[in-house]
Amino acid sequence: MDITFVTGNKKKVSELNRILDTDFAHTALDLPEIQSLDLEEVVQAKAKAAYAKLGTPVVVEDTSLTFNALGKLPGTFIKFFAQELDYDGLCQLLEGKEDRSAVVRACIALYDGTDMHVFAGECNGTIAYTPHEGEGFGFDCIFIPEGYGKTWSEMDNDVKDSMSHRARALQKFAAYLETV
Amino acid sequence: MDITFVTGNKKKVSELNRILDTDFAHTALDLPEIQSLDLEEVVQAKAKAAYAKLGTPVVVEDTSLTFNALGKLPGTFIKFFAQELDYDGLCQLLEGKEDRSAVVRACIALYDGTDMHVFAGECNGTIAYTPHEGEGFGFDCIFIPEGYGKTWSEMDNDVKDSMSHRARALQKFAAYLETV
Numbered sequence: 001m002d003i004t005f006v007t008g009n010k011k012k013v014s015e016l017n018r019i020l021d022t023d024f025a026h027t028a029l030d031l032p033e034i035q036s037l038d039l040e041e042v043v044q045a046k047a048k049a050a051y052a053k054l055g056t057p058v059v060v061e062d063t064s065l066t067f068n069a070l071g072k073l074p075g076t077f078i079k080f081f082a083q084e085l086d087y088d089g090l091c092q093l094l095e096g097k098e099d100r101s102a103v104v105r106a107c108i109a110l111y112d113g114t115d116m117h118v119f120a121g122e123c124n125g126t127i128a129y130t131p132h133e134g135e136g137f138g139f140d141c142i143f144i145p146e147g148y149g150k151t152w153s154e155m156d157n158d159v160k161d162s163m164s165h166r167a168r169a170l171q172k173f174a175a176y177l178e179t180v
Numbered sequence: 181m182d183i184t185f186v187t188g189n190k191k192k193v194s195e196l197n198r199i200l201d202t203d204f205a206h207t208a209l210d211l212p213e214i215q216s217l218d219l220e221e222v223v224q225a226k227a228k229a230a231y232a233k234l235g236t237p238v239v240v241e242d243t244s245l246t247f248n249a250l251g252k253l254p255g256t257f258i259k260f261f262a263q264e265l266d267y268d269g270l271c272q273l274l275e276g277k278e279d280r281s282a283v284v285r286a287c288i289a290l291y292d293g294t295d296m297h298v299f300a301g302e303c304n305g306t307i308a309y310t311p312h313e314g315e316g317f318g319f320d321c322i323f324i325p326e327g328y329g330k331t332w333s334e335m336d337n338d339v340k341d342s343m344s345h346r347a348r349a350l351q352k353f354a355a356y357l358e359t360v
Contacts, residue, residue, distance in 0.1 A: 032225070035213035037260055045212070071264025077257055080217055084251025095276055 003057045003110065006031070006050040011137045012061060012166075019161055019170045029053055031060075037072040039064045039107045040118055047111035057112040059173075063165065065139050067127060069099040078139065087131040087142050100126045104143060106165040108173050117176060121168025136160070183237045183290065186211070186230040191317045192241060192346075199341055199350045209233055211240075217252040219244045219287045220298055227291035237292040239353075243345065245319050247307060249279040258319065267311040267322050280306045284323060286345040288353050297356060301348025316340070 005013060008028040017023055031049045036042050043062045050058040065078045070093065074081040081090055094100050101124070108119045124146045131141040134153030141153040145163055152160050161167045185193060188208040197203055211233075214225045223242045230238040245258040250273065254261040261270055274280050285302045304326045311321040314333030321333040325343055332340050341347045 033215035035215045035222075035257070035260075037264070042215075070269070073261065073264050077215070077260070080215075080257070081253065084217070084253050089250070092276075093273065096272075 003059050004054060005059045005061075006046075006054070007061065009137075015161075015166060016061070016170060018157070019167050020174050024059070027054070033062075033076075037064075037075045037077070039076050039105055040120070042076050043107040043109045044111075044116055044118065047109035047116065051111050051113055055113075057110065059108060059110050061106060061108045061166070061169070063107075063138075064105045065143070066103045066105070067094060068101045068103070069094060069097040082139065087139065090139070091127060091130055091142055094127055102127050102143065104139075104165040106169040108169045110173070110176075119169045119172040119176065121165045121170070121172065123163055123165045123168070183239050184234060185239045185241075186226075186234070187241060189317075195341075195346060196241070196350060198337070199347050200354050204239070207234070213242075213256075217244075217255045217257070219256050219285055220300070222256050223287040223289045224291075224296055224298065227289035227296065231291050231293055235293075237290065239288060239290050241286060241288045241346070241349075243287075243318075244285045245323070246283045246285070247274060248281045248283070249274060249277040262319065267319065270319070271307060271310055271322055274307055282307050282323065284319075284345040286349040288349045290353070290356075299349045299352040299356065301345045301350070301352065303343055303345045303348070 003024060005016060005024045005026040006029050007013060007026060013026045029050055031046055033042055034045045039062060043060060046060045046062060047058055050060055064075045066072055066075050103122055103124055105122045110117045126144050128142045128144055128151055132151040132154055136153040141151055144151050183204060185196060185204045185206040186209050187193060187206060193206045209230055211226055211229045213222055216222050219242060223240060226240045226242060227238055230240055244255045246252055246255050282305055283302055288299045290297045306324050308322045308324055308331055312331040312334055316333040321331055324331050
């Protein structure tokens with residue numbers, strides 16, 4: 001199957017091709033996302049919109065970061081939270097809260113115009129008090145995975161890939177690809 | 181012009197008909213909203229989606245509540261913030277912040293399949309430390325308009341209507357309706 005990975009984020013492309021050891025084509029499309037805190041719903045709508053523009057099988061991915069003290073927020077809106085508050089401000093949202101636990105989720109949707117397949121992965125952790133320097137992208141600098149004393153931005157790629165939400169979703173995706 | 185007000189919120193219908201002294205038909209449609217902090221963009225997309233379903237001139241309205249200390253948040257996502265945090269939790273988002281100022285905006289879009297008209301209104305104020313009891317709906321219980329010592333939920337309708345974001349947008353809408 002000739003699949004195009006639709007994303008504007010080149011770091012996601014390298015992460016996907018690194019983890020799956022593939023060389024997927026990718027393209028950036030300006031796709032409107034729907035306003036919902038349900039990650040699976042958001043990613044399915046995005047896959048349909050991408051297919052409507054390209055007309056060939058597409059893969060899209062989306063991520064949410066939920067602070068348990070804030071219900072389902074920031075959740076699927078994490079991009080907007082980061083843009084408005086920066087990572088410092090995100091950490092401060094939990095100021096005075098005892099519960100700094102968080103869940104990162106990734107959903108990958110594969111859509112060929114007929115069948116929709118969704119592969120999900122998640123990882124539990126806590127939110128740092130302030131951003132930590134390092135590699136990675138997005139909220140890697142504030143997310144401390146369960147069982148570790150440092151953020152994803154401070155870890156080597158292979159350590160992050162052994163547990164990350166996206167790696168877990170990609171493993172399911174890879175397993176599926178082997179069956180078709 | 182035969183216009184349908186599309187909203188699932190009956191309190192918005194009564195407010196609109198009370199302020200404009202009209203008797204607009206209304207209908208509830210389940211419309212997907214786009215994920216954007218730009219209120220005008222959200223409301224225009226909603227008007228197009230409503231028109232696509234009904235095929236007759238539509239009016240839609242949407243509101244945002246911005247806490248100045250949080251960039252453009254909660255903004256257009258206020259419904260989700262209220263759902264996840266309740267009004268207590270919304271007040272707590274500003275815990276420890278000196279700046280409790282906020283802006284409420286309303287955007288009304290009229291779309292007939294060809295022309296789009298958008299009418300906007302806003303009102304400045306501050307966010308209470310805790311929700312106040314009273315009438316009104318939505319975030320009326322936590323929004324204290326500039327120059328007043330109480331929330332909209334504690335005011336009579338005619339006082340609120342003299343300054344509210346929605347009333348200001350509706351006045352522009354009413355003025356336009358007189359010209360067509």
